[in-house]
Amino acid sequence: MWKSAFSVPSEASxxxxxxxxxxxxxxxxxxxxxxxxxxxxxxEAAPRAAHSHTWRAxxxxxxxxxxxxxxxxxxxxxxxxxxxxxxxxxxxxxxxxSVRHTIPLSGDSELLDAVLDAAASLIVVADAxxxxxxxxxxxxxxxxxxxxxxxxxxxxLDLSPADERHLAEDAMRALRAGRSPxxxxxxxRTRDGDLRLIEWxxxxxxxxxxxxxxxxxxxxxxxxxxxxxxERAAAEVRLRHMAEHDALTGLxxxxxxxxxxxxxxxxxxxxxxDGALLLLxxxxxxxxxxxxxxxxxxxxxxxxxxxxxxxxRESDILARFGGDEFAVLMPVGGVAEATELxxxxxxxxxxxxxxxxxSLSASVGIALFRDLSTADEVLSRADVAMYAQKRSEGAAVRxxxxxx
Numbered sequence: 001m002w003k004s005a006f007s008v009p010s011e012a013s014x015x016x017x018x019x020x021x022x023x024x025x026x027x028x029x030x031x032x033x034x035x036x037x038x039x040x041x042x043x044e045a046a047p048r049a050a051h052s053h054t055w056r057a058x059x060x061x062x063x064x065x066x067x068x069x070x071x072x073x074x075x076x077x078x079x080x081x082x083x084x085x086x087x088x089x090x091x092x093x094x095x096x097x098s099v100r101h102t103i104p105l106s107g108d109s110e111l112l113d114a115v116l117d118a119a120a121s122l123i124v125v126a127d128a129x130x131x132x133x134x135x136x137x138x139x140x141x142x143x144x145x146x147x148x149x150x151x152x153x154x155x156x157l158d159l160s161p162a163d164e165r166h167l168a169e170d171a172m173r174a175l176r177a178g179r180s181p182x183x184x185x186x187x188x189r190t191r192d193g194d195l196r197l198i199e200w201x202x203x204x205x206x207x208x209x210x211x212x213x214x215x216x217x218x219x220x221x222x223x224x225x226x227x228x229x230x231e232r233a234a235a236e237v238r239l240r241h242m243a244e245h246d247a248l249t250g251l252x253x254x255x256x257x258x259x260x261x262x263x264x265x266x267x268x269x270x271x272x273x274d275g276a277l278l279l280l281x282x283x284x285x286x287x288x289x290x291x292x293x294x295x296x297x298x299x300x301x302x303x304x305x306x307x308x309x310x311x312x313r314e315s316d317i318l319a320r321f322g323g324d325e326f327a328v329l330m331p332v333g334g335v336a337e338a339t340e341l342x343x344x345x346x347x348x349x350x351x352x353x354x355x356x357x358x359s360l361s362a363s364v365g366i367a368l369f370r371d372l373s374t375a376d377e378v379l380s381r382a383d384v385a386m387y388a389q390k391r392s393e394g395a396a397v398r399x400x401x402x403x404x
Contacts (some may be wrong), residue, residue: 144191257319
């Protein structure tokens with residue numbers, strides 16, 4: 001069919017190609033046969049027209065060969081497909097899937113069992129009345145029961161404590177009403193009597209009429225995870241308490257007290273300043289520590305904290321500032337109320353706190369809040385008043401007013 005030589009083109013075509021030849025040469029030479037055809041024979045320069053046609057002929061021939069090869073390949077694939085699918089004649093085909101794409105019907109049940117048992121989650125299938133139809137190996141391993149032991153109508157409900165059965169019943173009612181999935185947390189009691197908290201997500205399966213036929217529950221045992229959460233929350237509470245409270249007396253420490261003081265001052269700036277700050281320092285407490293030891297001193301400090309707490313209102317805030325110094329934030333009241341409270345606290349310490357060294361007294365300084373007060377200013381004024389009272393031989397307490 002295809003040849004590597006072509007007839008010489010017409011004169012017009014030859015002249016046109018000869019003009020193009022002037023702009024370049026071909027790496028091949030040409031020779032003319034007796035029949036008037038150009039034949040490419042070497043890498044010498046060849047006429048442009050003949051070389052161009054010959055090169056095109058070879059290119060077209062190569063393409064034709066590739067196309068022919070593709071048709072043959074397609075044909076082979078077509079007949080293989082017809083044979084594999086069981087095509088008969090020219091009228092139709094009976095589709096026969098490849099063996100490797102099929103699953104024997106006899107293996108469906110075994111495959112389903114294998115899939116269910118391979119799942120790490122708890123999987124429970126129940127009928128519309130809540131009776132167990134099927135569950136997986138994870139359920140058996142968790143509970144210690146086999147499915148055959150739970151064939152009674154209420155067997156699944158009986159796994160949960162009596163006070164939680166209503167949760168399972170509510171979930172079934174929600175599924176019958178069309179809600180799906182339904183999530184709930186229920187305890188399951190194992191054969192050994194342990195309670196395990198299960199987080200369930202239950203989906204409804206319905207028939208052609210839309211009525212509930214089965215439920216499929218997927219559960220995760222969250223007992224250990226919840227226990228970790230509870231322990232973490234408890235640890236956070238303990239750490240927060242340690243950060244905000246005095247370890248010996250259980251009262252607020254200075255850090256937390258200053259936070260409350262800042263909060264009270266911010267509130268007063270907006271709604272009107274009121275109240276007073278009281279600082280108490282135990283007189284001659286060092287003697288107790290020096291003569292009777294720090295354990296005796298700790299018992300005295302604890303007793304002081306109890307006595308002060310009993311004399312304060314619920315709205316008052318009491319803290320141990322450190323050492324033998326205590327602070328009271330009285331949020332409501334003026335000079336008269338603060339003086340009365342200071343005298344009450346000093347008398348209670350003297351009368352109700354026993355020490356190995358005898359009766360104990362306290363010096364109390366008072367600072368009133370004013371509109372321009374800051375926490376540092378109030379603390380400084382109360383501290384000055386307290387030490388002034390220690391040096392005084394007269395009144396039991398003294399107070400300093402804020403600068404107007």
